[in-house]
Amino acid sequence: MTKNAERSIDPATQSMLRVAKKEGMETAWDRFDKQQPQCGLGQLGLCCRNCNMGPCRIDPFGEGPEKGVCGATADIIVARNLLRMIAAGAAAHSDHARDAAHAFKLMTEGKATSYQIKDEAKLNALATEYNISTEDRTKEEVALDLAGAVMAEFGNQDGPIRFTRRAPPQRVEIWTNAGIDPRGVDREIVECMHRTHIGVDNDPVHILLHGLRTSISDGWGGSMIATEIQDVLFGTPTPVISEANLGVLKEDEVNIVMHGHEPILSEMIVAAAEDPEMLDLAKKLGAKGINVVGMCCTGNEIMMRHGVPTAGNFLQQELAVITGSVEAMIVDVQCIMPSLGDLTGCYHTKFISTSPKAEFPGTVRMEFHEDEALDTAKAIVKTAVENYENRNPQRVNIPSEKCNCMVGFSAEAILEALGGSPEPLVEAIKSGAIKGVGAVVGCNNVKIQHDYGHVNQVKELIKNNVLVVTTGCNAIACAKAGLLQPEAAKEAGEGLRAVCESLGIPPVLHMGSCVDISRILVLAAVLANHMGVDISDLPAAGSAPEWMSEKAVSIGTYVVASGIYTVLGTVPPVLGSSLVTELLTDGLEDVIGATFAVEPDPFKGANLMIERIEAKRKALGLDP
Ligand code: SF4
Numbered sequence: 001m002t003k004n005a006e007r008s009i010d011p012a013t014q015s016m017l018r019v020a021k022k023e024g025m026e027t028a029w030d031r032f033d034k035q036q037p038q039c040g041l042g043q044l045g046l047c048c049r050n051c052n053m054g055p056c057r058i059d060p061f062g063e064g065p066e067k068g069v070c071g072a073t074a075d076i077i078v079a080r081n082l083l084r085m086i087a088a089g090a091a092a093h094s095d096h097a098r099d100a101a102h103a104f105k106l107m108t109e110g111k112a113t114s115y116q117i118k119d120e121a122k123l124n125a126l127a128t129e130y131n132i133s134t135e136d137r138t139k140e141e142v143a144l145d146l147a148g149a150v151m152a153e154f155g156n157q158d159g160p161i162r163f164t165r166r167a168p169p170q171r172v173e174i175w176t177n178a179g180i181d182p183r184g185v186d187r188e189i190v191e192c193m194h195r196t197h198i199g200v201d202n203d204p205v206h207i208l209l210h211g212l213r214t215s216i217s218d219g220w221g222g223s224m225i226a227t228e229i230q231d232v233l234f235g236t237p238t239p240v241i242s243e244a245n246l247g248v249l250k251e252d253e254v255n256i257v258m259h260g261h262e263p264i265l266s267e268m269i270v271a272a273a274e275d276p277e278m279l280d281l282a283k284k285l286g287a288k289g290i291n292v293v294g295m296c297c298t299g300n301e302i303m304m305r306h307g308v309p310t311a312g313n314f315l316q317q318e319l320a321v322i323t324g325s326v327e328a329m330i331v332d333v334q335c336i337m338p339s340l341g342d343l344t345g346c347y348h349t350k351f352i353s354t355s356p357k358a359e360f361p362g363t364v365r366m367e368f369h370e371d372e373a374l375d376t377a378k379a380i381v382k383t384a385v386e387n388y389e390n391r392n393p394q395r396v397n398i399p400s401e402k403c404n405c406m407v408g409f410s411a412e413a414i415l416e417a418l419g420g421s422p423e424p425l426v427e428a429i430k431s432g433a434i435k436g437v438g439a440v441v442g443c444n445n446v447k448i449q450h451d452y453g454h455v456n457q458v459k460e461l462i463k464n465n466v467l468v469v470t471t472g473c474n475a476i477a478c479a480k481a482g483l484l485q486p487e488a489a490k491e492a493g494e495g496l497r498a499v500c501e502s503l504g505i506p507p508v509l510h511m512g513s514c515v516d517i518s519r520i521l522v523l524a525a526v527l528a529n530h531m532g533v534d535i536s537d538l539p540a541a542g543s544a545p546e547w548m549s550e551k552a553v554s555i556g557t558y559v560v561a562s563g564i565y566t567v568l569g570t571v572p573p574v575l576g577s578s579l580v581t582e583l584l585t586d587g588l589e590d591v592i593g594a595t596f597a598v599e600p601d602p603f604k605g606a607n608l609m610i611e612r613i614e615a616k617r618k619a620l621g622l623d624p
């Protein structure tokens with residue numbers, strides 16, 4: 001196998017890696033090589049920098065120090081480090097949610113006129129959930145009250161937070177008994193930082209329980225608020241056809257890549273790019289049109305709602321620039337490599353940063369504020385269009401690979417496809433046609449051959465009649481591999497294939513971006529409530545075959561805390577503590593009815609998920 005083939009299974013990525021080499025461009029894979037060997041203590045989670053008596057490290061072989069200067073043991077240090085990862089991940093999701101809620105609030109106050117209420121039915125449903133009257137009131141009045149209620153959730157000091165009550169009562173009871181029914185996500189995150197300060201919480205189990213609580217405040221709080229409010233503002237996704245991979249870039253059009261996470265910006269860019277004035281300008285400069293495409297989760301957001309094609313997942317961001325065809329890489333927050341600054345400097349690409357909280361080296365700064373959203377978006381698009389003239393056709397290398405996909409499976413759209421009730425899915429599960437549901441999500445990670453973990457694990461699951469729901473970079477990997485097309489049902493086992501063919505859906509359902517894993521929680525709650533069981537009783541399992549971000553740590557933790565067994569494909573930095581490792585992979589079962597497993601081989605990981613699903617089926621009396 002060539003080095004590029006070892007790095008990715010995706011032909012478009014392999015071909016762009018060849019171009020990168022030829023042009024002398026460095027990518028994340030090259031930098032990963034230069035980082036070898038990576039710090040063993042860091043990998044084990046055994047390094048502490050929480051005060052300036054340190055940094056302290058614990059010798060994993062028992063030949064060096066057993067305690068930090070303050071007396072912290074390996075168990076304490078590993079648990080504290082993990083809690084800080086959860087806090088950072090939950091903060092990223094919930095701050096994204098806050099931005100959505102803030103834009104929503106400004107819109108209700110008439111201060112963000114570029115935004116409107118696109119899904120009034122969801123607005124009213126959410127208002128009812130929050131006990132806000134909808135009778136004889138305008139949608140603006142209802143929205144104003146809802147915005148206030150949602151904003152108050154972040155700082156809710158005493159709990160509970162509203163959306164946690166979507167979970168089955170059995171789950172809420174488990175959380176309450178374990179003392180992890182969360183308060184507002186801001187409070188939980190602040191408490192993470194307090195607890196991990198020197199000399200505060202020094203009991204690893206106690207620390208980890210707070211990790212569970214914080215993650216629940218993300219999944220059933222921050223992330224769920226983001227998803228729901230974005231649906232009200234931009235519409236709840238319904239099935240739509242799109243395309244994925246670097247081949248969606250166009251040789252004869254202005255290419256704008258939207259990268260990051262928040263649809264508050266990307267929705268406006270999509271609208272601005274349709275402005276006839278911009279299209280005229282593009283044509284005047286010799287382009288046939290304006291081609292907006294996505295990258296990472298911003299790509300998922302606009303793909304789910306508008307069918308905007310996506311150029312790729314996390315590890316393809318640099319490669320998009322190296323195609324030489326991108327007029328602007330527009331970014332907001334999260335998963336954006338700072339390397340893009342140097343890289344775009346070697347091409348004509350403008351690297352446009354927009355978030356008041358995120359700046360990178362080498363950007364053109366065009367800060368985005370809700371009160372003048374569409375105007376800023378137009379200015380950004382204009383900058384991209386004007387840059388078309390600077391493109392050097394000799395340097396354009398767009399790979400031909402792209403693949404059709406069907407996306408847009410919000411929980412509501414899935415229920416709609418089933419005829420409005422979860423009953424047909426429950427029946428298909430009971431009959432064994434569908435063995436269970438696998439939620440496969442998460443990033444790319446240079447430690448794993450790009451897309452290899454994602455694609456192979458998903459294929460193995462559907463082959464075994466496990467319906468897969470997906471988000472994030474896994475969803476993009478599946479789209480590129482053709483697994484999000486109804487025709488992919490051919491790759492599924494007989495039972496799943498029949499169900500998909502009768503409904504005209506793919507065996508892998510794209511449910512959205514990383515915050516939209518909350519859609520998976522909602523679906524799990526709907527199924528469990530319909531069956532009268534807890535989420536942990538469902539024949540379901542989760543996995544993140546190539547995860548890398550701290551957000552993924554929070555996600556994995558709230559999925560497990562919600563009762564879903566979860567397989568991680570890359571090893572989290574916890575192996576330095578046998579106590580923490582044992583708790584995460586075994587002890588949690590008694591507390592919350594689910595655990596983590598770690599399995600880098602995607603086939604073995606799929607088998608672990610299938611075993612779990614089969615055990616749950618047996619416990620439900622489905623397979624005597
Ligand atoms: Fe060392 Fe303790 Fe300070 Fe951590 S908190 S750096 S273990 S002294």
Ligand code: MSK
Nearest residue numbers: 297335442443472473
């Ligand atoms: S973008 S968090 S690399 S899934 Fe959500 Fe992809 Fe992971 Fe970022």
